[in-house]
Amino acid sequence: MSDAELTATLPHYPFSFRGDVLAPALKQFLVHEPVTRVVTNAGAPAWLVTGYALARDALKDPRLSRSALSDPAMPQEDSGAPPFAVVGTMILLRRAGLRDEAVRGMSPRQQYVPLPRVRGIAEELLVAMAGRGSSxxxxxxxxxxxxxxxxxxxxxxxxxxxxxxxxxxxLMATGPLADRLLPTEWPASLSRLETWMDDLAETGLLPRLKQLNEASPHPLLPSEMLELGHMLTFSGLANPAAFLAACGLALARDPGLANRLREQPDLVPRMVEEVYRWAPLLGDSITRIAMEDLVIGGVQVRAGELVMISTDAANHDPAVFAEPERLDIDRDAAPHLRFGQGRHYCPAAALNQLQTEAALHVLLARLPNLRLAAEPPVTWRDHHSVLMPVAVPVHW
Ligand code: HEM
Incomplete structure (x- = not known):
């Protein structure tokens, strides 16, 4: 069978852009074929890993490389999307000796935006929203x-x-949207950031890294510093926004849960932890290239093949999470894989958890009668690498 014939017969990943239920195809694969062959947006054949233990082990497996994805000769998940944000961040930081400072700046120890300020921003936004009416x-x-x-x-x-x-x-676009939008919009966003990087605030992670870079024995070029800033801006915006929207949607749909959290605010961390598990967030996957032949879940994977890991599916593995589609803040289960695993584990995981909790405390307090509006129904943005509703219409 030729490559074209093979890919024509394969299921096309991703299967859905909904962030409130796992795609039915992923549910099927999880149970019946936790390592399966799919075709990507770029038309490349790839292995899709969905089972929890297999996904966790694949994320930790040094034979599966992330940096090899930047080689254009390797099979790709997307043709139009730029090499995704986080791929190069740590490589650049490490090379210039800036890694430790950057990791500190994305951790709860950072003081560039203290938690009271994070709460204050949420307050300002919700006061303004409430001031505009009741929806x-x-x-x-x-x-x-x-x-x-x-x-x-x-x-x-x-x-x-x-x-x-x-x-x-x-701009977190994938597939046909990326092909249409990104050739002009991606460079335009880079050139906007270039202007902003010449006029940074007094404090913040980028001014700090810029300052340290000047003293580094292996300094990053201005173009690399720009790339770094771009990647961090997208990382800081996309997942945290989509995740807060997912939490807001869950609360607006379930006033009983929201009331329980108002009465017992110390349960908010459990809510956040459970939404990390429950809400699908990936419009793409976590991708790796096999650097040598290996077997994953009994399936032979060859060197040079693309391996896609669906942490959304893994977080819904019924072998690990009973009734996985149920958002249950009382569950005691294995840790979710929302922030990856192993050496690329998200350095901002703990910070995002605290910041999201801070924002949710304000949401619960400011909108005591929060409800999802019946109209318009919640729909999801197509062809984005992070799953986000078009809108979450609410009243209070
Ligand atoms: C809900 C919020 C977030 C989620 C779900 C998330 C998810 C992830 C995941 C799954 C990875 C691992 C990717 C891989 O294994 O290939 C990752 C890595 C990374 N994330 Fe996050 N992230 C979030 C917030 C942030 C924020 C706020 C920042 C920075 C401001 C950030 C910066 C990074 C960086 C730099 C890496 C690369 C780490 C490495 O390669 O060692 N993330 N993130």
Missing amino acids: GDLVEDFALPWAARVTCELLGLRPAVASEVSTWFG
Whole structure:
């Protein structure tokens, strides 16, 4: 069978852009074929890993490389999307000796945007939303501007650019949307950031890294510093915004749960932890290239093949999480894989958890009668690498 014939017969990944239920195809694969052959947006054949233990082990497996993805000769998940944000971040930071400082700046120890300030930003947004009437949209009025403002303060971008940064969520495009949008929009966003990087705030992770870079024996070039800033801006915006929207949607749909959290605010961390597990967030996958022949879950994978890991599916593995589709803040189960695993584990995981908790405390307090509006129904943005509703219409 030729490559073209083979890929024509394979299921096309991804299967859905909904972030509130796992795609039915992923549920099937999880149970019946936890390592399966699919075809990517770029038309490349790939292995898709869905089972929890297999996904966890694959994320930790040194034979599966992330850096090899930057080789254009390797099979790709997407043709139009730029080499995704996080791929090069740590390589650049390590080379210039800036890794430790950057990791500290993405951890709960950072003080660029302290938690009271994170809460304050949420307060401002929700007070403004409530001031406009008795209905609003938790995406455009809350999750996106909150993530953009928190990220700008963390990174040391001027507050005035936050509203433009929030529109960059649209650049997390995949598939046909990426092919259409990114050839012009990606370089345009880079050149905007270049201007902003010449006028950074006094404090923030980027000014700090810039300052240390000047003294580094292996300094990054200005173009690499720009790339780094770009990657961190997208990382700080996209997942945190989509995740806060997912939490907001879950609470607006379940007033009983919201009331329970109002009465027992110390349960908010459990809620956040469970939404990390429950909410699918990946419009793409976590990708790796096999550097040698290996066997995953009894399936032979050859050197040079693309391996895609669906942590969304893994987090719904019924062998590990009973009734996985149920959002249950009382469950005691294995840790979710939302932030990856092993050497690429997200350095901002603990910080995002605390910041999201802070934002949710404010949401619960400010909108005591939060409800999902019946109209318009919640729909999801197609062809984005991070799953996000178009809007979460609410009233209170
Ligand atoms: C809900 C929020 C977030 C989620 C779900 C998330 C998810 C992830 C995942 C799954 C990885 C591992 C990717 C892989 O294994 O290939 C990762 C890595 C990374 N994330 Fe996050 N992330 C979040 C927030 C952030 C934030 C706020 C930042 C920075 C401001 C950030 C910066 C990074 C960086 C730099 C890496 C690369 C780490 C490495 O290669 O060692 N993330 N993130």
